[in-house]
Amino acid sequence: MNLEIRQLKTLVALRETGTLVEAAHRLCLTQSALSHQMKELELQLGGPVFVRKSRPIRFTGAGLRLLALADTVLGALADAERDIQKLVHGEAGRLFMAIECHSCFNWLMPVIDAYRPHWPQVELDFSGGFTFEPLPALVQGEVDLVITTDPQPLKGIVYAPLFDCEMRLAVAPGHPLACRERVEAADIAQETLITYPVLPDRLDIISRFLAPKGVAPAIRTTELTLMMVQMVASGRGVCCLPNWVLDEYANLGKLVSLPLGDGMWSRVQLAMRADTQATAYAQDFIRLARAHCFASLSGIRPVQLESDS
Numbered sequence: 001m002n003l004e005i006r007q008l009k010t011l012v013a014l015r016e017t018g019t020l021v022e023a024a025h026r027l028c029l030t031q032s033a034l035s036h037q038m039k040e041l042e043l044q045l046g047g048p049v050f051v052r053k054s055r056p057i058r059f060t061g062a063g064l065r066l067l068a069l070a071d072t073v074l075g076a077l078a079d080a081e082r083d084i085q086k087l088v089h090g091e092a093g094r095l096f097m098a099i100e101c102h103s104c105f106n107w108l109m110p111v112i113d114a115y116r117p118h119w120p121q122v123e124l125d126f127s128g129g130f131t132f133e134p135l136p137a138l139v140q141g142e143v144d145l146v147i148t149t150d151p152q153p154l155k156g157i158v159y160a161p162l163f164d165c166e167m168r169l170a171v172a173p174g175h176p177l178a179c180r181e182r183v184e185a186a187d188i189a190q191e192t193l194i195t196y197p198v199l200p201d202r203l204d205i206i207s208r209f210l211a212p213k214g215v216a217p218a219i220r221t222t223e224l225t226l227m228m229v230q231m232v233a234s235g236r237g238v239c240c241l242p243n244w245v246l247d248e249y250a251n252l253g254k255l256v257s258l259p260l261g262d263g264m265w266s267r268v269q270l271a272m273r274a275d276t277q278a279t280a281y282a283q284d285f286i287r288l289a290r291a292h293c294f295a296s297l298s299g300i301r302p303v304q305l306e307s308d309s
Helices: 005-017 020-026 031-045 061-089 102-115 134-140 204-213 225-233 243-251 280-296
Strands: 093-099 122-126 145-148 157-171 192-195 218-221 238-242 256-273
Touching: 005 020, 005 031, 005 061, 020 031, 061 280, 093 102, 093 134, 093 280, 102 122, 102 225, 102 280, 134 145, 134 157, 134 256, 157 204, 157 225, 157 243, 157 280, 192 204, 192 225, 204 256, 225 238, 225 243, 238 243, 243 256, 256 280
Parallel strands: 093 122, 093 145, 192 218, 192 238
Antiparallel strands: 145 256, 157 238, 157 256
């Protein structure tokens, strides 16, 4: 039996997503290609690795043994690749970070916690706030990494896409819009829109959804995502946040999450100067960020990766 790394990665994706569809999305494969890959593996083994039509996917004894192997092999492979990069390119560096996508702060901290032990000589720090302009600061060398959903064509700046997420409107369970299947721009005209305290043209719901329709609702701001959700839940307004933020609260019945029109998706990206992105420590940060997000955030979609993968 000749196992392949791609087969082990597929098994891990199936375990973490629970469905063939989501695993195929994460691996940037079609569902049929993933199914074919699993059939080839099962032919090699002489038996199934998971129970068909189980949801979430339930693994057989053989599948569980392969998953244990995958955890060992893929972990060792990642450590070896990291060590080799350190030997070739060096271990020291700097990653000063800034955030334009403020709801991303919650997943960023666990990524940093996982990153620090592997790169203790890389200096990490945060810069700015809600009045800080991250991308111009990146060009000037004041920061080294910006998390953004609004990439700008800037000289020397490159973007590493992490994932796509759907921006949705959150309303209280008793709100008149709560029974809708979706909302249109006109539905929000008389609402109080609760946002982060940033310029309106940096907010997707305004620049991409409301402004093109000439809709300008009242605005109320807060710096904290949790406060925003609590204000919505208590009926003091509506807000627009990524699906992975709202799912937790919607599942608890604290609010209702609604699509904007036919669905409005944003791409979360890491902006860096080209020389920074080429370093081994930056590439490992990108890898860890993608791995953590797809393992822990619900409803996100993979981006077809190119040379930055």
